[in-house]
Amino acid sequence: MSRFRGSADSTYKSLAGKRVLITGGSAGIGKATAIAFSDNGAIVTITGRRQERLDAVTSQLKKGFSVVADLLNVSDCKRTVEEAVKMMGGLDILVNCGGVWTDAITSDHLGAKGFGDAFTMHVVTPAQLIEEAMPHLSANKNGAVVNLSSLSAIQVNPDGAAYNIAKAAQDHLTKTLSRKYTSKGVRINSVNPGFVDTEIFDVLVKDTGRTKQELHDWAKTENELKEICTPEEIAGPILFLASDAASFISGVHIPVCAASQVQLEIDDPSVFFAGK
Incomplete structure (x- = not known):
C-alpha cells in the first residue's frame, strides 16, 4: 500500500470567516495555501505580478480577491495591505509566501545585487508587510503571521549564499517580531520547507x-x-500555525522536509570507532 500523501483538509473550523492576505499566491505553495484557507471557510486575498495568473487562482476560491503587486518593490507593501483590507473589511492573518529567484541571486550570490534582491524580498518586504498589517492583525487580539522560510536557512548550499543568508535573517525576523507582537495578540511563526x-x-x-x-x-x-514534497503538504502546517489550534505557539520555525534537517546516524558504528 502506498504512503498517504497529506493535504490541507477541512479541519480548522477556527479559520472560517477569517480574512487572510497571502503574498505570492498565484502559484506553488502560495496557491495551494490560498485554496486550503478557502476550503476552510476563510476569505482570501492573494498577490502576484500578473493579473491573469491571479484570476486563475481566485476562480478556485469560494470568496477571493487579488492585488497585483511586485513586492520586490517595497513601496507596494502599504498599498497591498490597504487594498486587501478594503476588499475584505479587515485582516486577521498574513501569510508571507512571496519569493524571488532573480538572475542576480543565482549568478551573483556574493555580490551587492544578489544580496540586495534576496534581502529585499525575504526580509525587508515581509517586515514592511507585517508593520503595515499590524494595526489590523492586533485589533481582535487573535492575529497570526506565517512566514514561508526555507530549509536553506538551516542547511546551506555554498552556491546560494545570498538566498541562504537572507532566509536565515528572515527566521531571525520571525523570532524578533514574535517577541515584539505576541503580547499584542499576534503570533508570528515560520514554515521551513526543503525541496517542494x-x-x-x-x-x-x-x-x-x-x-x-x-x-x-x-x-x-x-x-x-x-x-x-507537494505544495499542499506545506499548506497544511501553514494553516495549523494560523489557526487557533496553535494558539500558544509563537516564534517557532517548523522544518517540513522529511527529516532531512536531522544529522544522519552513522550506519555502521564500527566505522566511527575504528582505530580507537
Missing part, C-alpha cells in the same frame, strides 16, 4: 542544465521519505 515540487525546478533546469526528471531524482535523495 514548484516552479523552482524550472529555474534549476535553466541554471544546472539538468532535466527536470534528473533534478527530481536528485531531490528525492535529500530526505528520508525519498519523495518530493
Whole structure:
C-alpha cells in the first residue's frame, strides 16, 4: 500500500470567516495555501505580478480577491495591505509566501545585487508587510503571521549564499517580531520547507542544465521519505500555525522536509570507532 500523501483538509473550523492576505499566491505553495484557507471557510486575498495568473487562482476560491503587486518593490507593501483590507473589511492573518529567484541571486550570490534582491524580498518586504498589517492583525487580539522560510536557512548550499543568508535573517525576523507582537495578540511563526515540487525546478533546469526528471531524482535523495514534497503538504502546517489550534505557539520555525534537517546516524558504528 502506498504512503498517504497529506493535504490541507477541512479541519480548522477556527479559520472560517477569517480574512487572510497571502503574498505570492498565484502559484506553488502560495496557491495551494490560498485554496486550503478557502476550503476552510476563510476569505482570501492573494498577490502576484500578473493579473491573469491571479484570476486563475481566485476562480478556485469560494470568496477571493487579488492585488497585483511586485513586492520586490517595497513601496507596494502599504498599498497591498490597504487594498486587501478594503476588499475584505479587515485582516486577521498574513501569510508571507512571496519569493524571488532573480538572475542576480543565482549568478551573483556574493555580490551587492544578489544580496540586495534576496534581502529585499525575504526580509525587508515581509517586515514592511507585517508593520503595515499590524494595526489590523492586533485589533481582535487573535492575529497570526506565517512566514514561508526555507530549509536553506538551516542547511546551506555554498552556491546560494545570498538566498541562504537572507532566509536565515528572515527566521531571525520571525523570532524578533514574535517577541515584539505576541503580547499584542499576534503570533508570528515560520514554515521551513526543503525541496517542494514548484516552479523552482524550472529555474534549476535553466541554471544546472539538468532535466527536470534528473533534478527530481536528485531531490528525492535529500530526505528520508525519498519523495518530493507537494505544495499542499506545506499548506497544511501553514494553516495549523494560523489557526487557533496553535494558539500558544509563537516564534517557532517548523522544518517540513522529511527529516532531512536531522544529522544522519552513522550506519555502521564500527566505522566511527575504528582505530580507537
